[in-house]
Amino acid sequence: MASGARNGGGGLGSRTTAKMDRQQGSTATPKAPAGKPRLSAAGGGAYRRTSSGPLPAAGAGGGRNSSESGVSSRVRVAVRLRPRNAEEQAADADFADCVELQPELKRLKLRKNNWESDTFEFDEVLTEFSSQKRVYEVVAKPVVESVLEGYNGTVMAYGQTGTGKTFTLGRLGDEDTAARGIMVRAMEDILADITPETDTVSLSYLQLYMEMIQDLLDPVNDNIAIVEDPRTGDVSLPGATVVEVRDQKSFMDLLRIGEAHRVAANTKLNTESSRSHAILMVNVRRAVKGRSEMNVSMSAENGHSSSMMDSLRPPIVRKSKLVVVDLAGSERIDKSGSEGHTLEEAKSINLSLSSLGKCINALAESSAHVPVRDSKLTRLLKDSFGGTARTSLVVTIGPSPRHRGETTSTIMFGQRAMKVQNMVKLKEEFDYKSLCRRLDIELDKLIAENERQRKYFDDEIERITAEAQYRVAEAEKECKVSLENEKMKYHQEYLDSIKILEEKWKVHQQSPKKQIKEESTSNGDVQDLLQNEKMLRQSAEDESNDLKNQLSHWKKMEV
Numbered sequence: 314m315a316s317g318a319r320n321g322g323g324g325l326g327s328r329t330t331a332k333m334d335r336q337q338g339s340t341a342t343p344k345a346p347a348g349k350p351r352l353s354a355a356g357g358g359a360y361r362r363t364s365s366g367p368l369p370a371a372g373a374g375g376g377r378n379s380s381e382s383g384v385s386s387r388v389r390v391a392v393r394l395r396p397r398n399a400e401e402q403a404a405d406a407d408f409a410d411c412v413e414l415q416p417e418l419k420r421l422k423l424r425k426n427n428w429e430s431d432t433f434e435f436d437e438v439l440t441e442f443s444s445q446k447r448v449y450e451v452v453a454k455p456v457v458e459s460v461l462e463g464y465n466g467t468v469m470a471y472g473q474t475g476t477g478k479t480f481t482l483g484r485l486g487d488e489d490t491a492a493r494g495i496m497v498r499a500m501e502d503i504l505a506d507i508t509p510e511t512d513t514v515s516l517s518y519l520q521l522y523m524e525m526i527q528d529l530l531d532p533v534n535d536n537i538a539i540v541e542d543p544r545t546g547d548v549s550l551p552g553a554t555v556v557e558v559r560d561q562k563s564f565m566d567l568l569r570i571g572e573a574h575r576v577a578a579n580t581k582l583n584t585e586s587s588r589s590h591a592i593l594m595v596n597v598r599r600a601v602k603g604r605s606e607m608n609v610s611m612s613a614e615n616g617h618s619s620s621m622m623d624s625l626r627p628p629i630v631r632k633s634k635l636v637v638v639d640l641a642g643s644e645r646i647d648k649s650g651s652e653g654h655t656l657e658e659a660k661s662i663n664l665s666l667s668s669l670g671k672c673i674n675a676l677a678e679s680s681a682h683v684p685v686r687d688s689k690l691t692r693l694l695k696d697s698f699g700g701t702a703r704t705s706l707v708v709t710i711g712p713s714p715r716h717r718g719e720t721t722s723t724i725m726f727g728q729r730a731m732k733v734q735n736m737v738k739l740k741e742e743f744d745y746k747s748l749c750r751r752l753d754i755e756l757d758k759l760i761a762e763n764e765r766q767r768k769y770f771d772d773e774i775e776r777i778t779a780e781a782q783y784r785v786a787e788a789e790k791e792c793k794v795s796l797e798n799e800k801m802k803y804h805q806e807y808l809d810s811i812k813i814l815e816e817k818w819k820v821h822q823q824s825p826k827k828q829i830k831e832e833s834t835s836n837g838d839v840q841d842l843l844q845n846e847k848m849l850r851q852s853a854e855d856e857s858n859d860l861k862n863q864l865s866h867w868k869k870m871e872v
């Protein structure tokens with residue numbers, strides 16, 4: 314509910330650079346984001362879509378669409394008549410029902426007396442024989458479909474105590490599946506349509522009692538604050554328990570827990586009727602696969618694609634919300650004879666319901682001021698009336714002429730609500746969180762690859778060092794052996810030359826005559842031999858030094 318509703322959904326959902334609230338076109342049905350076949354069209358067709366069409370594709374950069382105003386969609390209102398209950402069958406046996414329904418004409422006649430009646434038209438008129446399935450299909454299914462397409466949606470029941478609001482919305486159908494109410498059927502359709510690998514469904518279940526919001530999934534949490542985004546005006550309840558729902562069974566378990574807590578609260582108040590407004594919030598988050606793939610291929614065609622660019626492109630998600638509201642009974646304080654605490658409670662219920670009525674009146678009359686802030690209920694329903702949600706209201710009435718006054722006020726409430734126009738907008742935004750997660754994974758991969766390469770490099774160095782050490786040791790060994798061989802060789806030659814000299818000396822001693830003659834020759838030979846010997850030793854030493862140099866060179870190389 315928003316004061317500036319006619320100027321673009323009350324200014325909601327349009328002020329963020331990341332958000333891309335999109336306007337529907339007017340020629341074709343919007344595509345399902347996750348590639349599954351769409352739910353079939355609503356039975357009866359009473360809730361025609363006010364808009365449908367292909368969603369404008371995001372540009373390659375995923376920028377916002379130029380239009381942020383959304384598409385006008387009137388609040389749809391159905392009236393449902395409860396059959397006479399046992400008490401009414403007895404007490405009103407002699408009286409006609411206070412209403413007469415003409416479902417084929419979508420009309421309701423409210424009898425003033427035996428002769429006169431007022432006629433009202435609704436979007437749908439549901440008789441006391443209407444099945445729960447039919448009620449779901451005409452009241453809620455179009456809204457659920459819309460939520461699955463990425464729009465916010467609200468289904469709300471309004472009516473006097475005991476006229477069937479909870480019957481319509483909250484019946485679990487444990488004993489008879491045909492009796493399942495709107496909440497159960499809506500979740501069945503949602504879970505059947507989503508893609509579990511990429512989409513998520515989560516919910517919160519709350520009650521608003523005496524202007525306090527209590528968590529029906531965790532009742533000790535009984536004063537939850539409403540937080541409004543100052544930029545977008547979007548309302549959220551960050552203190553509420555949010556549970557992800559993966560299958561119908563866990564959803565039913567959560568509903569049972571919530572109902573048990575709601576019943577416990579009512580029992581404490583010694584009443585069977587609901588004194589609180591129950592609010593089920595279902596958040597649907599869907600990945601828009603087709604769009605990001607298209608963006609990638611577009612940029613590839615433009616020659617701008619690189620794996621880096623693609624991995625930096627944030628995926629697009631649609632985050633829509635289905636709100637199902639089971640209001641407390643709308644009976645008057647004077648008639649319920651309330652006093653003391655009950656009077657305070659009735660005042661509180663009336664405060665929220667009357668401020669809801671005032672807001673709806675203001676919106677219906679296009680008033681400049683809509684008193685949204687008068688109660689928590691109207692703040693919570695800000696998006697549902699005059700906001701960006703597709704809204705469907707079912708007003709429940711009883712047949713008893715004794716409650717003609719309440720029935721009339723319920724009908725009038727429904728009539729005024731039919732004049733409220735919302736501006737439905739696609740709730741699309743960039744999914745920076747998932748981009749972060751993707752980049753984190755990329756980063757982890759790169760770090761692991763880097764580690765692997767460093768280890769490989771270290772191992773290589775170790776291997777080459779070991780090989781070099783082995784080669785140096787081998788060379789040293791070879792060098793030592795050849796050095797030893799050389800030494801032995803020269804030593805042997807030295808010994809041999811000494812031997813020769815000794816022999817010559819002996820010969821010289823034995824022939825003295827020859828001695829003088831040959832002495833000079835012999836001395837010359839010895840000289841030559843010594844010279845030769847010196848040269849050989851020098852060459853051996855040189856070679857040895859050379860080998861030593863080579864050895865030290867290899868050792869340096871090894872270092």
Ligand SMILES: Nc1ncnc2c1ncn2[C@@H]1O[C@H](COP(=O)(O)OP(=O)(O)OP(=O)(O)O)[C@@H](O)[C@H]1O
Pocket residue numbers: 394395396398441472473474475476477478479480481585586587588640641642643709
């Ligand atoms: N369409 C219906 N067909 C049969 N029984 C119904 C129908 N609507 C309501 N009832 C019965 O009427 C009784 C009151 O219904 P319910 O509790 O749903 O009313 P309510 O509007 O939610 O009341 P309250 O405001 O006090 O919570 C229940 O016993 C319910 O089973």
